[in-house]
Amino acid sequence: MTTSSPIPRDSEAKLQLILRVSSQVFADRGFEATSVRDISSAAGVSLSGLYYYFESKQHLLYLIQSATFTFVLESLKSRLEGLTDPAERLRLLVLNHIEYFLTHPNEMKVLSHEEDALEDPYREKVQAIKRRYYALAREIFDSLTAIGLARGINPRIAVLSLFGMINWPYKWYKPGVDPDAQELTAAIVGIFLHGVLPAGRAAAYGSGVAAIGQG
Amino acid sequence: MTTSSPIPRDSEAKLQLILRVSSQVFADRGFEATSVRDISSAAGVSLSGLYYYFESKQHLLYLIQSATFTFVLESLKSRLEGLTDPAERLRLLVLNHIEYFLTHPNEMKVLSHEEDALEDPYREKVQAIKRRYYALAREIFDSLTAIGLARGINPRIAVLSLFGMINWPYKWYKPGVDPDAQELTAAIVGIFLHGVLPAGRAAAYGSGVAAIGQG
DNA sequence: AAAGTTGTCGAACGATCGTTCGAGACCAAA
DNA sequence: TTTGGTCTCGAACGATCGTTCGACAACTTT
Numbered sequence: 054m055t056t057s058s059p060i061p062r063d064s065e066a067k068l069q070l071i072l073r074v075s076s077q078v079f080a081d082r083g084f085e086a087t088s089v090r091d092i093s094s095a096a097g098v099s100l101s102g103l104y105y106y107f108e109s110k111q112h113l114l115y116l117i118q119s120a121t122f123t124f125v126l127e128s129l130k131s132r133l134e135g136l137t138d139p140a141e142r143l144r145l146l147v148l149n150h151i152e153y154f155l156t157h158p159n160e161m162k163v164l165s166h167e168e169d170a171l172e173d174p175y176r177e178k179v180q181a182i183k184r185r186y187y188a189l190a191r192e193i194f195d196s197l198t199a200i201g202l203a204r205g206i207n208p209r210i211a212v213l214s215l216f217g218m219i220n221w222p223y224k225w226y227k228p229g230v231d232p233d234a235q236e237l238t239a240a241i242v243g244i245f246l247h248g249v250l251p252a253g254r255a256a257a258y259g260s261g262v263a264a265i266g267q268g
Numbered sequence: 269m270t271t272s273s274p275i276p277r278d279s280e281a282k283l284q285l286i287l288r289v290s291s292q293v294f295a296d297r298g299f300e301a302t303s304v305r306d307i308s309s310a311a312g313v314s315l316s317g318l319y320y321y322f323e324s325k326q327h328l329l330y331l332i333q334s335a336t337f338t339f340v341l342e343s344l345k346s347r348l349e350g351l352t353d354p355a356e357r358l359r360l361l362v363l364n365h366i367e368y369f370l371t372h373p374n375e376m377k378v379l380s381h382e383e384d385a386l387e388d389p390y391r392e393k394v395q396a397i398k399r400r401y402y403a404l405a406r407e408i409f410d411s412l413t414a415i416g417l418a419r420g421i422n423p424r425i426a427v428l429s430l431f432g433m434i435n436w437p438y439k440w441y442k443p444g445v446d447p448d449a450q451e452l453t454a455a456i457v458g459i460f461l462h463g464v465l466p467a468g469r470a471a472a473y474g475s476g477v478a479a480i481g482q483g
Numbered sequence: 484a485a486a487g488t489t490g491t492c493g494a495a496c497g498a499t500c501g502t503t504c505g506a507g508a509c510c511a512a513a
Numbered sequence: 514t515t516t517g518g519t520c521t522c523g524a525a526c527g528a529t530c531g532t533t534c535g536a537c538a539a540c541t542t543t
Contacts, residue, residue: 064490083300083384084300085298085299085301086300086385088531090530100531101533109531110532210446210447213436214436216436218433220432221435225431231425232422232425240425243421244459244460244463245459245463246465250461305501314522314523316504316522316523319502484543486543492537493536497530505524507521510517511516512518
């Protein structure tokens with residue numbers, strides 16, 4: 054559906070460029086504060102020329118958020134295939150999220166920060182992906198509970214707190230200062246599973262993740 | 269400086285009303301998407317009449333963020349006085365933050381979400397408060413480390429992950445569905461200190477917070 | 484060569500934006 | 514009663530916004 058039918062020239066590649074540049078500008082200035090003219094000059098395409106690629110500014114935001122979120126979710130599902138250990142699945146959820154954030158910080162900031170800026174025909178579609186993402190995380194957490202009996206913590210609070218840890222980096226992460234994806238993932242998973250305090254002895258859980266904590 | 273000198277009528281009270289109403293509108297629609305006319309009609313004050321109370325839309329945002337952040341920080345410092353137990357100090361940091369969020373969700377959303385919307389004369393002043401808040405949290409965490417030897421986790425990552433957990437609720441918290449401040453605080457502090465997995469035995473730390481976790 | 488599709492653009496549309504200005508009402512001190 | 518702050522407002526300013534339109538070059542297919 055993308056590379057056939059009525060003979061596109063290089064339309065698809067240019068759309069990707071526009072999406073990438075737009076994410077950059079939206080991440081820097083914010084969606085509402087960015088004018089279509091800003092995108093025009095940043096992308097090197099005339100103002101009216103942009104409207105060949107998207108129908109409205111809202112639609113442009115939707116294209117960015119939808120593509121980003123879909124990729125993150127599908128990528129996670131693919132990496133999760135065949136894996137059954139709940140702790141390792143949780144680690145992969147965090148790693149997948151953090152890795153995509155480190156390689157595509159602009160897109161992830163737009164996804165996290167401009168969630169409310171999207172209006173209702175588009176908004177609901179992105180929220181649907183978000184619900185699937187949450188459901189998957191919740192499922193992982195619940196199977197973790199089933200194995201390890203996770204201290205009776207409210208599972209909704211637990212999962213959303215984990216989301217807080219993995220989404221918040223867009224506010225503070227500095228490349229060069231802060232650690233890479235593996236190490237950041239290890240720290241976050243370590244906190245979430247074992248907390249910050251030293252385990253009196255090794256935690257009762259015997260998976261490979263038990264050795265994480267330190268980079 | 270607020271209630272003397274050149275005879276104010278009820279100016280201060282009306283300013284507080286405008287700040288409260290503006291926070292509501294900013295929280296609902298976002299700062300950039302909100303027009304001064306929106307605030308005018310929501311506050312029941314004419315468009316030009318608003319400019320008696322603030323110099324610009326930017327200044328209005330600054331007044332909200334500055335007052336909110338100052339209150340949260342000063343309130344925390346006051347509650348921390350005389351308390352030396354690091355874990356209890358950390359619990360109070362979280363509780364103070366969550367409590368203010370639950371009683372002033374609009375102001376806290378504006379503070380968290382519209383951080384970048386503030387421009388540079390004002391921006392720096394709010395960031396200065398933010399740095400003091402972070403420094404205090406970092407100090408608490410470091411003393412926690414000094415006592416409990418907190419598993420060699422990168423302290424910057426740990427503190428910022430904790431901030432992620434306590435700031436993220438503005439995206440998901442639903443009154444009536446989600447637990448109150450005490451319980452939410454207990455859950456977050458429990459995750460941060462002990463993690464989600466059951467301690468093999470009681471954690472090596474012997475404070476009153478050890479019993480938290482469950483509401 | 485003709486017809487049709489793809490991609491690009493300048494110019495302009497009406498709407499809305501933040502802010503300013505001058506005038507006037509209300510009220511306390513002189 | 515006059516003077517001078519305090520507070521409020523309608524009307525208007527220039528600037529900028531998202532979007533549309535018609536024209537046109539480039540290229541592929543008939």
